[in-house]
Amino acid sequence: MKLCPPIPALIISSLLSFPLSLANLALAGEQVAGYQIPSSPLAALVEQAKQNKVLLSPDGFWLLSLSPQGAPTVKQLAQPMMRLGGTEIDSHGHLPGKLPTLYDELSLRRASDMQRQSIPGLSALMPVMAPKFSPDGKTLALISLATDQPRLQLIELASGKVQEQDLRLNFSLGVNYRWLPDSSALLLPLVVGEHGQAPSSQSAIPGMPAIKESQPNQVAKRTHRNLLKNPADHQAFAQQVLSQLALLSTEGELRPLGSPVFLLDADASPDGRFILVEQLTEPFSNRVPYRGFAKRFEVMSLTSGDALYRVRVPGSDAERDDADMPGPAPRLFHWQGEANLVWVEGHRSEAKRSKTQETDAPANDAAVHESSDAQKAEASFRDTLYTLSPPFTVSAKVLGQTQWPISAINWRDDGKALISQIRRSKQLIKVSLLSPATANTATAWQDWYQISSKDKYQDPGTLVRDPVTHLVATRNGAMYHYGDGHSDDGMRPFLATSKAGEARSLLWQSAPSAFERVVALESLSPLQLLVSQETPLQPPRLYRVWPESGKREPLIPLAKRQPALEGIQKEHIQFSRADGQPLSGTLYLPANYRHGDGPLPVLIWAYPREYKNAEVAAQVDFNPLSYPRLSPLSAPAMVAAGFAVFDRVSMPIIGVGKNKPNDTFLAQLVANAEAAVKVLTDRGIAEPGRIAVGGHSYGAFMVANLLAHTDLFATGIARSGAYNRSLTPFGFQNERRNYWEAQALYQQMSPFNVADKINEPLLLIHGEADANSGTYPMQSSRLFDAVSTLGGQARLVTLPFEGHSYRARESQLHVLWEQEAWLRSHLSPKETTAAAAAQPL
Incomplete structure (x- = not known):
């Protein structure tokens, strides 16, 4: 019998008491040990079927x-977890x-x-x-x-x-298994060792020193939790993730492939003759999570299990965390055609490149290094795309080169490839069509689109792929794709075809009276779709649709009705901040509220986002025709308890051209909040003294700053946030300057530095096992200590076993209870006609 450790009580720190008149919701005394349950409408959200x-x-x-x-x-x-290598592993279940x-x-x-x-x-x-x-x-x-x-x-x-x-399956690093292309067998990772003894997550020798040592000119890395610390950690991690790749036929025959390795993934070539194996290699790093460890990519014969080609890739601990300039190491290995190995490398010298090869036939750069003039031209390229064909003993060939880093490669069924390039610092993405050279034609490039990476309006959506080959489906050179169809009027999902350099051709679009989304394409000729349809009064249902004839057939329900939620009022509001920047948000009102009833207690919920384009920052994200569904941890959940909720409120932080968004972070943040409060008070929905602000993660960071720098809000709810930017010294969000390059900025943006100005009640919630980079639980505990010691009013709730988001049923119920009790206590309704409307549904 497997014994479970005792479950510790919630850790709750408080410097306030709730009114006794709210005994059914409020805390009895300063501390409560154990989980609580919110009012029935909120509790029902946790129990609802997905x-x-x-x-x-x-x-x-x-x-x-x-x-x-x-x-x-x-x-x-x-359940006991092994927390090593920057991840969590159920060591018993692998x-x-x-x-x-x-x-x-x-x-x-x-x-x-x-x-x-x-x-x-x-x-x-x-x-x-x-x-x-x-x-x-x-x-x-x-x-x-x-x-x-x-x-x-x-x-x-x-x-x-x-x-x-x-x-004995070993899924310690991910549930990865694959079918062979001919459906005859599956590739599986197996536990190594007869008994599969689970290693301890603790160091083998109590009190063993944890030693770190840096080298000259070592690159800066962001902070991470649960990294390897000593040789015992290395040994435990290695023992846990060591796997035997095996082939299991549908008749039950099992055949090992090669020797045990630290397996990440294995993928068969389309013709089924070879396996591409991705594995970690020792020594493991103490500076980065396991995804950044050194790796080896190996091409293996499926019949013999012999290694035919190997490429060693250095770990990322020697590379800068810079999406615009990723390291020169090979990446994005995959199959193309029947059995062509394809990958990408950043630009570097031939001498440097040869150090990563472990084969007698390293890839050949001759095609791009023919002369000194060619070498100069090479410097204008950022990435090179290589291909190597069986038997993998000759030089690799160059397929093409790009000026920006390649982020994705999608091969089409006509042998051409869609190459995605990204410039994160500029928030730009470019997708181009590559036609590889043939015996009679040269390599050709044609741009499909270039947009802001945050541009929802022009996003083409998802490419349609062949369900067997997974190649992008084309007809006469046109690609099929479907998306959400964002616009100023809301969302109208679509299916379209596009050719590079030409405008898209619309094949189908969601009806104006319902919200419909493509689920699957059953046939391209004639066109036959499976779509999900919903309206504000009808939960999602699956339909079969023939766009050419307009015929549609109802199939099966996809969700159950939630009658208690169907009357909730939802409105998209567009407004502007003082400098004219357009903003928007979605307002949720209780079902029994009527305009003219007067102001309600309001919760504003938001998340700041950086933009390099003011027009893109003004885009709206709203769906007026969706069936009401309230995730228990979403802000709109609180409308079920009678509060008004202004959700997804725009909080753009814009920096155009050479201007960096965060250089004016506080000024823009305050301007956004002022505009949001003004539009609600102007409409008579809210009144001063009864408005709260809330947010999760970077939104929590926003909350603490707004309470410190404004008097707009009566209280705040901050979940899983970071409040002291000196504890994230090597960047945060899209900020790439480190603390020593922009020390004044880091200090100015940190609400911890102005904790003495947080004079409104603040509810802090954090998962005690939060491993998200930058939002360690210490961030919340230190801010609580600061606010409480300086005479402010605060409450800190630490949820056992929870990470950056809160998964357990008990945790979700308790978070709703905390939020409901907090808002009722600090947004107490005045004696107005709105009081009745502010009660639970």
Whole structure:
């Protein structure tokens, strides 16, 4: 029997008492040990069922509907975790600390007529995760967590027969497994060792010194939590993640491939002859999480298991954290065509490049280093795209070069590639079509689009891919893509075709009276779609749509009705700050509120974002036709308790040209907040003294600054924030200057430095296991200490076992209870006609 550690009580620090008249909500005394439950309308939000996910098999024959599991319990989060390598691992189950979406119900239907397929014994497998159809659509693989170890299950779809595979799977660094292209077998990572003894997450020798040593000219790195500290940590991490790559046939035959390695991923070539293996290599770094460790990419023969080609990639601990200038190490390895290996390298000299090769046939730069003139021309390029064909013994060829760093490569079914380049400092993204050279033609480039990386209006959305080859689908050179269709009027999702250099051609668009989204393309000719449709009074439902004829057929519901939420009023408000910059936000009002009832207690919720383009900063993000769904930890959840909520309020921090956004952070932040308060008071929705401000993460940072630098708000709620920028000295958000380059800026932006000016009550909430870079729990505890010692009013709630967001059911209920009690205490309604409207639904 596996024993669980006792669950510690919530850690709550408070310098105030709630009125006794609110005994059903408020705290009894200064401290409360244990979790609390909010009022019924809020508690119902935690228990509500989530929207189902739908998957279409690659052959289009089967439709899989999956019901996501509800929030885990705090007891589940309390399971012992190995916190090493910048991550969390369930060392007993060989699972990542944060699992993919779990499903507790699954139904399989024939797509043609929605006839259910019986799968005997399916309920005993729940919960399950990571379902994957075989490429031929005849078998469904999924991972069952019905026991304390993950178990692979193979379901023969035609018969409904389930086959459990008794294997010790090692998913410590991610739930990664793949089908072979011919559907004959799966690539799996297995635990090494007969017994699979879970290593301890603690150092083997108590009191062992943790030693760090820097080298001259060592590059700056952002701060991270749970890094390796000593040799015992290295040994424990290595033992945990060591895996044996294996091939499991659908008949149950198991064959190991190669020797055990620190496996990250394995992917078969499209022709099924080779495997591309990504693995970590020792020695591991103490400065970066495991994703930044040195790696080896290896091409392996599927039949023999022999390594045919190896490339060593240095760790990122020697590279600057700079998206505009990523290190020169090879990256973005993948397959193209039948078995061509493709990757990207940053510009560097031939001598430097050769140091990373572990093969007798290193890639050849001859095509771009033919002369001194060519070398000068090379300097204008940032990245080079290489390809190497079987048998991987000749020199690599250059496919093309780019002036910006390549962020993604998407191959089309016509052999051309969409190359995405990004300049993070300028917030620009460019996507171009690369036509590789042939025997008769030269390499050709054609731009598809270049937009701000934050431009929602011009975003083409998601490319349509072949469900078997995963290549971008084209017809006569045109690509299919679908998106949300953002505009000043809201969202109208669409399906379109586009050619590089030409305007898009619209094939389908959501109806003006409903919100519809593409779920899957069943056929391109004739065009046949699966779409999700919802309205403010109808929960999402799956439809089959034929755009050319206008015919549509209802299929299955995707979500349950939430009658208590259907009357909630939602309005998108556009307004401007004092300098004319357009702003917007979504106002939620209780169902029983009527205009003319008078002001309500209001919660304003926001998140500051940096922009390099004022027009893009003015874009709106609003969906007037969606069915009301309130996530329990979202700000609009509080409308169920009778509060007005002004959510997703624009907080743009703009720096055009050479001006950096944060140079005027406080001035712009205050101007945004003043405009938001003014529009609500002008409309009679809010009144001074009854407005709160809240935010999560960088939004919490905003809250503390607004309480310190303005008197606009009666109180604030700050969750999982960072408040002292000297504790994030190597950058934060999109700020790339370090503390010593912009010391005055860091000090000015830190609300910790002006804690004596925070004279409104502040509720601080933080997960005690927050491993997000920069938002360590110490940030909240230090701000609480400062505010409380300086005579301010504050309350700090630390949630056991929670990270940057709060997952446990008990935690979510308690956070809602804290927020509800806090807002009722500090936004106490006056004796007006609005008092009745401010009660729970």
